[in-house]
Amino acid sequence: MNLKVLLPTGVLLEEEARKVSLEAGDGALTILPRHIDMTTSVVPGVLSFETPGGVEQFAAVSEGVLVVAGDEVRVSVRKAVRGEALGRLRERVEAEFEKLDEHEQSAKLALNKIEATFVHRFIELEHD
Numbered sequence: 001m002n003l004k005v006l007l008p009t010g011v012l013l014e015e016e017a018r019k020v021s022l023e024a025g026d027g028a029l030t031i032l033p034r035h036i037d038m039t040t041s042v043v044p045g046v047l048s049f050e051t052p053g054g055v056e057q058f059a060a061v062s063e064g065v066l067v068v069a070g071d072e073v074r075v076s077v078r079k080a081v082r083g084e085a086l087g088r089l090r091e092r093v094e095a096e097f098e099k100l101d102e103h104e105q106s107a108k109l110a111l112n113k114i115e116a117t118f119v120h121r122f123i124e125l126e127h128d
Helices: 086-127
Strands: 003-005 012-017 019-024 025-033 040-041 045-050 056-061 062-068 072-078 081-085
Touching: 003 081, 012 056, 012 081, 019 040
Parallel strands: 003 072
Antiparallel strands: 003 012, 019 025, 019 045, 040 062, 045 056, 056 081, 062 072
């Protein structure tokens, strides 16, 4: 199977896989070759997949959508971090998501300043 994990900014991974496991909206899900075509929601958790050589790989994913079509497995999520060992994956997730939270807070602060300026200017226009 061809596994592809997609982010809004690009492709996190594209690998051949013998097995893919993750948490879907209705519970744990494992996809093996010749799985029926399907679409379902993905909830935050760990996606694991086994390479053709039998090596298990991991990625932490946020909410998103899973599409299985023939031999193609597509997972589209807002945020994801890849890691080869679960312990290191947790450290990377905490660091990456903390960095994203800081960016989101900065963006919200900038938006609040823009809104305040807009309101202030609008009030000035009403007085003129």
